[in-house]
Amino acid sequence: MSIMGEGRPVLSVENLAVHIRTDAGVARILDDVTFAVPRGGALGVVGESGCGKSTLLRAILGILPRGATVPKGAVLFEDRDILTDRAASARGRIGFIPQDPYLSLNPVFRAGDQFLEIMRRHAPGSRRDHRDTLVELFRAVQLPDPGGALAKYPHQFSGGQRQRLLIAAALACEPALVVADEPTTALDVTTQREILGLLRQLTTERGLSLLFVTHDFGVLAAVCDQVAVLYAGRVAETGPTRAVLDDPQHPYARMLLACHPDRAVDLLGIPGTVPAATAQPPGCRFHPRCPASRADCAGVPPPLLPLAAGRAVACPYHAEAMLG
Numbered sequence: 015m016s017i018m019g020e021g022r023p024v025l026s027v028e029n030l031a032v033h034i035r036t037d038a039g040v041a042r043i044l045d046d047v048t049f050a051v052p053r054g055g056a057l058g059v060v061g062e063s064g065c066g067k068s069t070l071l072r073a074i075l076g077i078l079p080r081g082a083t084v085p086k087g088a089v090l091f092e093d094r095d096i097l098t099d100r101a102a103s104a105r106g107r108i109g110f111i112p113q114d115p116y117l118s119l120n121p122v123f124r125a126g127d128q129f130l131e132i133m134r135r136h137a138p139g140s141r142r143d144h145r146d147t148l149v150e151l152f153r154a155v156q157l158p159d160p161g162g163a164l165a166k167y168p169h170q171f172s173g174g175q176r177q178r179l180l181i182a183a184a185l186a187c188e189p190a191l192v193v194a195d196e197p198t199t200a201l202d203v204t205t206q207r208e209i210l211g212l213l214r215q216l217t218t219e220r221g222l223s224l225l226f227v228t229h230d231f232g233v234l235a236a237v238c239d240q241v242a243v244l245y246a247g248r249v250a251e252t253g254p255t256r257a258v259l260d261d262p263q264h265p266y267a268r269m270l271l272a273c274h275p276d277r278a279v280d281l282l283g284i285p286g287t288v289p290a291a292t293a294q295p296p297g298c299r300f301h302p303r304c305p306a307s308r309a310d311c312a313g314v315p316p317p318l319l320p321l322a323a324g325r326a327v328a329c330p331y332h333a334e335a336m337l338g
């Protein structure tokens with residue numbers, strides 16, 4: 015079922031569960047996660063530290079850590095399950111923008127050589143074609159002296175310029191989907207705003223779909239038209255970003271937004287903590303912290319219930335909770 019938009023989504027995560035065996039028991043990191051990235055749209059996954067954002071990205075990129083199992087679910091990229099269908103390998107078709115531009119470039123290779131090597135492996139065309147594409151992309155991401163940038167080493171760029179380089183690299187193989195992991199966390203606020211504007215502009219101009227992971231509602235609102243709010247490895251709420259931010263339905267989303275309407279996501283000051291992945295409570299994983307919880311919230315985990323206008327909420331009592 016597509017809950018996010020019309021037409022066939024470029025990426026559909028369906029009922030995904032990811033477990034990792036640890037010395038402390040099985041970490042049930044993701045459970046029944048369902049959302050879709052509409053073709054040409056931008057979906058943000060937002061949640062507190064430890065809610066499973068990185069694990070979700072790893073599943074989508076096919077790089078789950080050793081010991082991880084997927085007891086349930088599918089990750090459909092252009093209609094093929096990239097978890098089980100090796101031929102559906104998404105390499106080159108999913109561009110990835112990592113969190114930290116300082117750690118993500120090899121310091122001993124020139125920028126051009128690093129990216130040309132990736133393109134040699136994943137993009138059709140000659141080295142000359144790839145060079146032309148890169149220079150065009152360096153111009154598109156507004157790097158000074160796009161031609162000269164090919165010959166520079168990473169330390170010769172500023173932090174913001176390195177993030178521009180990585181955006182160019184993510185677009186180099188003409189991906190259908192760009193996945194970004196908090197790509198502006200390491201940057202100052204002004205540079206952050208510029209990079210987010212650029213990312214939004216480039217993905218819109220090129221008709222690309224974007225999956226954006228963040229812990230920051232302000233960043234989410236600047237980039238994404240759809241949102242999935244994660245809590246302890248489950249989707250609490252999904253829908254159009256503006257509607258969810260203006261009128262959240264899940265008690266967790268409401269409490270988060272009441273704390274920090276346009277800043278980082280965390281529930282500091284609200285009793286309890288995010289449960290450890292090896293000790294998830296039964297039923298609704300938020301119920302021990304939820305002021306509206308009832309006895310049956312500790313029973314069966316609540317599924318996402320469709321609401322009007324493309325929204326869905328994993329709380330059968332959301333309407334009553336609104337009154338409380």
Ligand SMILES: Nc1ncnc2c1ncn2[C@@H]1O[C@H](COP(=O)(O)OP(=O)(O)OP(=O)(O)O)[C@@H](O)[C@H]1O
Nearest residue numbers: 034036041043062063064065066067068069079291
């Ligand atoms: N390899 C692993 N082995 C055991 N537990 C893990 C492993 N990787 C992650 N976890 C646990 O899974 C949960 C989710 O972790 P994950 O890194 O996916 O969250 P996150 O939302 O990306 O957090 P952050 O924003 O802090 O990076 C956490 O409780 C974490 O401790």
